[in-house]
Amino acid sequence: MAAPALDHIVVAAESLDAGTDWLTARLGVSPLPGGKHPMMGTHNALWHLGGREYLELIAIDPDAPAPTRPRWFGLNRFSGPPRLVAWVARAHPLTAPQGSSVTEASRGDLRWRIAIPGSGVSAADGLAPLLIDWGHGPHPTDTMPDQGLSLTALTLTHPALPALALDDPRISTAIGPAHLSARLSTPLGEITL
Numbered sequence: 001m002a003a004p005a006l007d008h009i010v011v012a013a014e015s016l017d018a019g020t021d022w023l024t025a026r027l028g029v030s031p032l033p034g035g036k037h038p039m040m041g042t043h044n045a046l047w048h049l050g051g052r053e054y055l056e057l058i059a060i061d062p063d064a065p066a067p068t069r070p071r072w073f074g075l076n077r078f079s080g081p082p083r084l085v086a087w088v089a090r091a092h093p094l095t096a097p098q099g100s101s102v103t104e105a106s107r108g109d110l111r112w113r114i115a116i117p118g119s120g121v122s123a124a125d126g127l128a129p130l131l132i133d134w135g136h137g138p139h140p141t142d143t144m145p146d147q148g149l150s151l152t153a154l155t156l157t158h159p160a161l162p163a164l165a166l167d168d169p170r171i172s173t174a175i176g177p178a179h180l181s182a183r184l185s186t187p188l189g190e191i192t193l
Helices: 017-026 072-077
Strands: 005-012 032-037 042-048 053-058 085-089 100-107 112-115 130-133 150-159 171-172 179-186 188-190
Touching: 005 072, 005 150, 005 179, 005 188, 017 053, 032 100, 042 112, 053 072, 072 085, 085 179
Parallel strands: 005 053, 085 130, 150 171
Antiparallel strands: 005 085, 032 042, 042 053, 100 112, 112 130, 150 179, 179 188
């Protein structure tokens, strides 16, 4: 089995509209259409980061019924301004880490399996990646146009981060209070989320 590879980074917002305005102002690019996740009561918007990577903006869908389990990415407890809250890595085959269960989901032509922690937040205060498996079907980026965006660095800061088996020089770790940051190249220049 190959080491997990970065799939996407996740920004949470109290509302999709507020998050879209916030990210569009920073990225200089409008989002691509996302969709709804009925099993989690969330909806999203997407930005292509090049290759098979993207940025996902996610928020609670006010029109959806509340799920019977904690929402992914800690959204049940999210408040405040939009911010980077998680990252997701592709793993094939997908094996659920301890404390997680594999959930199957689909939307249109997309089919995926994702390991969702029982608490809704991944290990190490959300700094360990959620794992996703797109199988042999399409990936969201297959139909996304180039938006002039790319991820140049992802930094995981934590007082005691567990070892992560990753092979990506853009991903680094540091010791300190739990914090996730991403550096992006955009049409407006370099920014940090």
